[in-house]
Amino acid sequence: MRSAAHATKPKKDLKNLSINSILAVLLLAVFWMSLFVGRYSIDPYTVLLIITAQILAPFHLVQHTWPAVLDTVIWQVRFPRTLAAVLVGAGLAVSGATFQGTFRNPLVSESILGVSAGALVGASIGILLGRGPFTIQLLSFGFGILAVAMTFSISRVYKANPTLVLVLAGIVVGSLFSAISALIKYVADPYSKLPDLVFWQMGSFGQISLTDVYVTAPILLIGIAALMLVRWRLNILSMGDEEAVALGIDTKTLRIVVILCATLITAAAVAISGVIAWVGLIIPHIGRMLVGPDHKKLLPTSVLIGGSFMLGVDIICRNVTTSEIPVSIVTSLIGVPIFLILLKRGKESWS
């Protein structure tokens, strides 16, 4: 029995390692595909050459045998977009998993505290005022944080069950900001502003520049990394406050850290890509089916699935029709059936 018990950890880790390796390879494959598929079709092999040339640039080992325009297509257009989609997908998935654990509810998503609704209002104000992309992103990010700060302040007023009050406050703040968004849409110029507003509301990676990625990627990466570091404690937080306190967890601090990180991630994601539905809700469920509910395994797996999924969706969005389809339309079309299947199969995965 003793030797069998000892084998428990390595054996399980090996299984998760192999699942994550497969998911990592999948992510790389989709990443590669995202660079060669598109209106300007590029030979997959050439894409590999272009990437290798860039990595080994100081050594001049790779002959520049392709037209210079391909460098522009890859590095100015597709690479930033691809990178943004991966980071946003990973970020939304991790935030969703974190919020589901923290609020002990598998049906909440990253928008539960009003961050998406707030960020949408910020972006809408920027668009209405006719500002440039950087100001719009800044306003969006700021309003996302503001909404969650409001949610927090409201929840502080009531002394009852903190988790429940927080969620209820989030719903209230969310609908307040949704109303403001609706008002802005109502008054916006239907020809010059409305289409932009609608695209923001449904998400798009179409406008992303390399600068956007430089500005946003650090926020997303820091948020994801911080959640990764405390991920095992999410298990304990998900057992309820009383048990977590009895197990020596400073629940107040941990909950604030976790919510802050997830909020930063979501606000940054909405700021560059608009509001994208379903990813934060379904990716954690797919993750649980693969590696179980332990957040120690769930978060890394969610990052990998979230990145691949978002990128796959973006490839669909920019390739199936002549004009771009908003991201949320595709995530919902794919998300709904996946969710129904999970609901049927995963009855034992959550109770």
Next chain:
Amino acid sequence: MISAKLEVDNATFSYDGSTPIFEDISFEVNKGEVFCILGPNGTGKSTLLRCLCNIHKLRGGSIRIDGQDISALKPAHLARRIGFIPQIHTPTFPYTVLEVVLMGRAPHLNMIATPSEKDYRIAEQAIKTINIEHIMDKPYTQLSGGQMQLVLLARVLAQEPDILLLDEPTSQLDIGNQMRTIAIIRKLANDGLSLVVTSHFPDHAFLYADKVGILKDKTFIKTGDTETTVTEKNLTRAYGVDVRIIHVGDGINRKLVVPMVTPISEFPE
């Protein structure tokens, strides 16, 4: 293991600051002792246990471990001294039994750590002590109430505290598991742990408790040795029904507490 003496002085608690749940509770538990709290439903036994591990903060009085007030201890430090088993509930996510037991290691790990090989070994040892290896990989959410209680017992052992607070540890168990749990309580006390146990079975106090406190109308109506405290008179007063205590000899040598059935028409108002 360090000696752990738990001292409670004039403890008073209320949720709203005006209507106390209990007041002026005093007792002490020495190393290796089991203190059992008896009393009718709703008298605040569970609330008292929650105060002992600082989930609720006292409104008055003090709780000290080896002379140190618990309100001065950091949460993780306190959890290394005091372990608490709440009454069971089904969590949202179906963690395996091993994953739940591993959570007991939390106070020994820093904020960003995940359990190490050593933590796994301690968790598996705890699972072995409680004798639940056969359900180690099962989802915790699919267990029966009794099994869950055993898993939580394993978790608190993995926590390695000096003082253990058990909230009705036998309430959901069959008679076999009740006796096994009582044997575990005895063993832990012999190993040097101090235990505070709430129970609805005055019988069981004779089996594991060194001292008993009877909680009624917000305070202890009686504390002291089990033999002198668990008496027909005290129990009758506490539970409001006629209680007899009979001694069973014949090689069993046990005291049994027998509550008498009163016709509904004779219930006191």
